[in-house]
Amino acid sequence: MTAPTKPQSSPATATPTPAPTPTATALHTPVISWFETHARDLPWRRPEAGPWGVMVSEFMLQQTPVNRVLPVYEQWLARWPRPADLAKEPPGEAVRAWGRLGYPRRALRLHGAAVAITERHGGDVPREHAQLLALPGIGEYTAAAVASFAYGQRHAVLDTNVRRVFARAVSGTQYPPNATTAAERKLARALLPEDEGTASRWAAASMELGALVCTAKNETCGHCPIAGQCAWRLAGKPAHEGPARRAQTYAGTDRQVRGKLLAVLREAIAPVPQAVLDRVWDEPVQRARALDGLVSDGLVEPLPGGLYRLPLT
DNA sequence: TACCCGTGGCA
DNA sequence: TTGCCAAGGGT
Numbered sequence: 365m366t367a368p369t370k371p372q373s374s375p376a377t378a379t380p381t382p383a384p385t386p387t388a389t390a391l392h393t394p395v396i397s398w399f400e401t402h403a404r405d406l407p408w409r410r411p412e413a414g415p416w417g418v419m420v421s422e423f424m425l426q427q428t429p430v431n432r433v434l435p436v437y438e439q440w441l442a443r444w445p446r447p448a449d450l451a452k453e454p455p456g457e458a459v460r461a462w463g464r465l466g467y468p469r470r471a472l473r474l475h476g477a478a479v480a481i482t483e484r485h486g487g488d489v490p491r492e493h494a495q496l497l498a499l500p501g502i503g504e505y506t507a508a509a510v511a512s513f514a515y516g517q518r519h520a521v522l523d524t525n526v527r528r529v530f531a532r533a534v535s536g537t538q539y540p541p542n543a544t545t546a547a548e549r550k551l552a553r554a555l556l557p558e559d560e561g562t563a564s565r566w567a568a569a570s571m572e573l574g575a576l577v578c579t580a581k582n583e584t585c586g587h588c589p590i591a592g593q594c595a596w597r598l599a600g601k602p603a604h605e606g607p608a609r610r611a612q613t614y615a616g617t618d619r620q621v622r623g624k625l626l627a628v629l630r631e632a633i634a635p636v637p638q639a640v641l642d643r644v645w646d647e648p649v650q651r652a653r654a655l656d657g658l659v660s661d662g663l664v665e666p667l668p669g670g671l672y673r674l675p676l677t
Numbered sequence: 678t679a680c681c682c683g684t685g686g687c688a
Numbered sequence: 689t690t691g692c693c694a695a696g697g698g699t
Binding site: 421422423424425426427428429430432433467469470473500501502503504505506509521523524525526571574575579580581609611612613 | 691692693694695696697698
């Protein structure tokens with residue numbers, strides 16, 4: 365465990381330069397150890413959650429805080445304990461049960477994934493990364509997360525938390541780039557423990573560290589198990605350089621209008637007349653564009669006579 | 678690649 | 689109050 369504190373400015377020998385990054389185990393051991401005592405007791409981490417529970421949680425947690433997911437997750441798993449249970453429902457029921465989690469297309473994709481699992485995988489969440497990746501709503505992150513968390517496999521699980529931990533601890537910057545880079549993926553693979561079980565724990569532990577300690581704002585380095593080797597902290601925590609993340613406006617956008625329209629339809633039992641939807645937004649062009657978008661996304665089903673409802677097919 | 682896609686808590 | 693942020697995916 366040689367930890368080169370400084371680059372050798374005048375090496376006397378021709379020995380190869382040590383790797384510039386800290387040895388991997390110097391990060392793994394303290395982070396995994398910290399995780400064992402500080403991990404939150406979340407329902408999708410319990411054994412009874414199973415692969416389906418893990419997968420549902422990953423869909424819900426995309427861009428959504430844990431505290432908001434918890435109650436919806438519990439209701440979802442109680443109602444649809446297996447993929448086939450969800451698959452036999454109309455997609456609109458998934459959208460309705462999604463409630464106010466946001467990004468309701470995720471509900472549609474989760475329903476589509478349940479249908480695909482039922483048809484193509486005998487009702488069991490597939491183990492293979494490539495098969496997971498082929499399901500709707502599952503990208504690189506979620507495929508790796510399900511394979512790692514549900515099946516204990518060795519995958520680089522690179523979410524926003526892990527990217528921030530790596531940016532600080534290894535790269536010495538406050539924040540990662542706006543979009544995930546090839547260099548980040550390469551680093552994540554290089555830091556992945558060889559052993560499958562250790563790799564799986566490392567994935568969960570590094571993510572939890574980013575979520576609880578190495579947070580975007582008000583990080584608590586005093587609680588960090590690798591503060592002593594954090595490149596950003598050792599450099600005096602320099603402020604972020606480069607382009608700020610694009611501000612995400614919401615008020616007045618199509619997203620807000622879509623949200624208002626869908627909220628009406630979620631609460632309605634019977635098909636809703638156009639005139640009722642018209643009351644949620646006074647600007648007719650934007651209102652029509654938002655409704656058209658919901659229809660083309662499959663989130664809303666238009667019926668004859670100017671009626672709308674959540675989709676039955 | 679850059680942009681679109683919801684919602685609500687918090688400083 | 690306003691801006692920032694939250695376990696991304698699809699196009």
